[in-house]
Amino acid sequence: MFGTFYTSQDVVSSALSGALLATFATAALCFVGLSWTNEKWRVPLGIVGVAALVSALGYTGATALWLTAAKASAGMRFSGWFTIHPLQVAAVYFFANAVGKVPAGVFWRMTAAALLMVFSRYLGDAGFFDPTLGALLSIGFWLYILGEMYFGAMPDVLRKSSRAVRLGFFWIRLIMTIGWAIYPILHFVDVVIGAGQASGVVALYTLFDLINLITPSLIVLAVAGQERY
């Protein structure tokens, strides 16, 4: 097996190290962007940049684990998700807050829901309770976050904003609706069904991590760039 190790045929190492470089580039772009954007967009832009950087660090660990032990593990991903998902949800709040006042309670409820969403899936995976229950609970918290984004105070505030901001929010919300569905689905395949971290599971996780993390970050960067004046 070492014969194809780290060649293009080894899809896992390509996926992991490709994700490492892509998320790192996203973080670098966001941080460079901090210097040329309007002050009010710096909070959401800084947060998505930090989320991308944390993701790059996480993929550094995952790549090292794969190259030294030929092993992929959901444990590695959870380490990052505990930080990344709350940061992403917080970025959405501050994105809306940049164009109009959104109650601080929305922030607390959404961030808490994001933490609980990751935590309930983790407790199931770690064997503290039934993994199916963990997955179902995490779906509940995820739906709560989506509820805040579709029917809460944020869409009201955004209705009065410019076209670029509304379009950006629309796409970010869509990605968090469709793209985030991969986490419970793959959780069922990996943990509940028991397929484990097969190559296809790792590649799919990585692909959707890229879509779910890089696209919203670049949307925030693009909106901040257009709303400069």
Next chain:
Amino acid sequence: MFGTFYTSQDVVSSALSGALLATFATAALCFVGLSWTNEKWRVPLGIVGVAALVSALGYTGATALWLTAAKASAGMRFSGWFTIHPLQVAAVYFFANAVGKVPAGVFWRMTAAALLMVFSRYLGDAGFFDPTLGALLSIGFWLYILGEMYFGAMPDVLRKSSRAVRLGFFWIRLIMTIGWAIYPILHFVDVVIGAGQASGVVALYTLFDLINLITPSLIVLAVAGQERY
């Protein structure tokens, strides 16, 4: 045992690498925040950012030790505490000093107490004198710090400040009252009783490190963000 290594079932590696990424994200947020906050908040914000970065470095070492030697050690934590605890206490002083003049003597006494607090626990753990004595001494220095925060010059200065600042100080003080209680308690469990660095001890240490370090840092960041104008 290597079978569950770095999976979700391996709670220690999840706790350590999760803490590494979370403290790193906190540090990055604080440093990004330095560019958009008012000049007078930069001192406490810079200090909590450095404390979080030092913690991330310490957890990098602890994670590496766990993954290569399947070993957790209080020695690793002490290396960080020598720097982190004095920095956190100094940040509280400069937080109060940002809204009104606090005598410099408070700073010297509190920072010295924080250094001695860690040092007396360390000397007990390293076997220079009885670990129970070390724990008791460290409790004394901790109570002294709390005394300064409850009855010293700082609460007087803060009484005249805005609601956000007072609320922030209230929560930071509460965390240092309740959250910091974990250090002598786990020290008793680990060293005095002799349970050693069991998985539960490591996980609890890490969980409270996260609460004790990340929450006050984010509170300083949030207060600095609200007091921008």
Next chain:
Amino acid sequence: MFGTFYTSQDVVSSALSGALLATFATAALCFVGLSWTNEKWRVPLGIVGVAALVSALGYTGATALWLTAAKASAGMRFSGWFTIHPLQVAAVYFFANAVGKVPAGVFWRMTAAALLMVFSRYLGDAGFFDPTLGALLSIGFWLYILGEMYFGAMPDVLRKSSRAVRLGFFWIRLIMTIGWAIYPILHFVDVVIGAGQASGVVALYTLFDLINLITPSLIVLAVAGQERY
């Protein structure tokens, strides 16, 4: 063989670690340059700087792989190309956009073509379909990007700009026409003919990577420096 390891006779390690240092220096120069250039040039300059930094990270991995396992692999290069080529194409768009409005559709089409160009070559190399087909598809996407640069909206916008900008664009386009031809050519030698990653292939890949990456970055930096006032 270890006798000549990492001496000048070992052309591969010289090429890889030389490329690592050269791309890192390029990234550092671009980032230092961000502080002294005009605001409108910061977007393309930031992007080429990030592309060079990602390349330096990729070469760090490739150097480590060569020194520990005496192995070179196209898989390592693909990890970087997925991020670097779209970034470079995006930098060309923002370079033109800095002197006049270029439709956003050009950006989307060119970046997508760059991603597909790398992806089709990767799928061929990884064995998902015939490598010759992958190479031919990638040539098609490359020609599309060149078409946008020669006959699209960008040359129109640039015609009205200063001499330095036009000269810079001319050279960048020339490099992307002649220099990028090395990728399908070496892909045929490496994968289709099956020569593998021989020393000559690695050295040629690296040499052209340097030309294709460093020269356009320095051109953007030089143009941004001259158009300061």
Next chain:
Amino acid sequence: MFGTFYTSQDVVSSALSGALLATFATAALCFVGLSWTNEKWRVPLGIVGVAALVSALGYTGATALWLTAAKASAGMRFSGWFTIHPLQVAAVYFFANAVGKVPAGVFWRMTAAALLMVFSRYLGDAGFFDPTLGALLSIGFWLYILGEMYFGAMPDVLRKSSRAVRLGFFWIRLIMTIGWAIYPILHFVDVVIGAGQASGVVALYTLFDLINLITPSLIVLAVAGQERY
């Protein structure tokens, strides 16, 4: 012996990794401080920050050597001292120069003396000549530096400055008088007497490195912070 490795009982690893984190935190504080201090204090503050960062890098190497080979070496310390001691002496010159013109000749003589001070001790330790002679020569150069600080042009310039500056200079000079005495003393114990790098020697070296490096850096930071307006 591996049983106590990296626990609190292993005083050397606690000292080395504690020093690594503490000097790193000092460097980070100085660099964060650069953004909020008056322009004229940036030169000494930048220099002490770089000295602390170099020290952190040196301790990274020393910690790695101890953890992999259970070995401590003065060679590791010399690598850092060659850079750190001249930087510290240069910082004292620029500290005085910030409040009044000090002749450039003082800078050249003091920096050269600092380089020769480290070099003569190194040549003795490396066996190029008698270690006692090296230690005596290094004491001579050290006394010369102290002479410049007590009777040279710097105290004259500082006499006219504010109380905070004078107090800062007083303490820095005191540390360089008393704290730096540890280097020839431990050199005698380590090399001349031949005790080698025993645990006590390493711990003492590290403790005084911390006092000699961190305290003056923080004094410069504190003075620069007070003289902001």
Next chain:
Amino acid sequence: MFGTFYTSQDVVSSALSGALLATFATAALCFVGLSWTNEKWRVPLGIVGVAALVSALGYTGATALWLTAAKASAGMRFSGWFTIHPLQVAAVYFFANAVGKVPAGVFWRMTAAALLMVFSRYLGDAGFFDPTLGALLSIGFWLYILGEMYFGAMPDVLRKSSRAVRLGFFWIRLIMTIGWAIYPILHFVDVVIGAGQASGVVALYTLFDLINLITPSLIVLAVAGQERY
């Protein structure tokens, strides 16, 4: 031999890790200096800072190679020289260009000569042609660079500048005349005579690398600092 490993008696490891820390400190000082110097000096200062940083990275690799394999290699040095020497020559051009217009052709000819100077020596060392021929060719390119600096457009421009600038240029040129002579000399000793990378050769290379790299960088920093107003 492991007995003296990384002690002061092991001159090579002291030289390599000392050079690593010293060049890193130089780079850090130059980058810190970027924030307090006049805009027109930022280009040469940024370039010497990047050259020093690349050198520090190169010495990191060389130190690691020595500590793991007890081996020193000219290949490692060439990796850095390909980037460092052209950067240093470019810095001289921009140093002169900061005080008066120097034709761009001088830049192109000097940078190309610096690249060819390193490349011809490398091709000789790697065995592509006779090492004596490579050394002689590299001496020719070096003399060409010196010719530009003594009799070209740069001395004319500098004649009208301030005393500090002229003095700085005088010293940088002297270092490039005398200090750079070490490269062909040691190349003859190492490759042509065949002494290889003996301890003395490594120590001499490192010592002159320090003089040739750190001194001109600090001169640029000092000139930029004096010409602030």
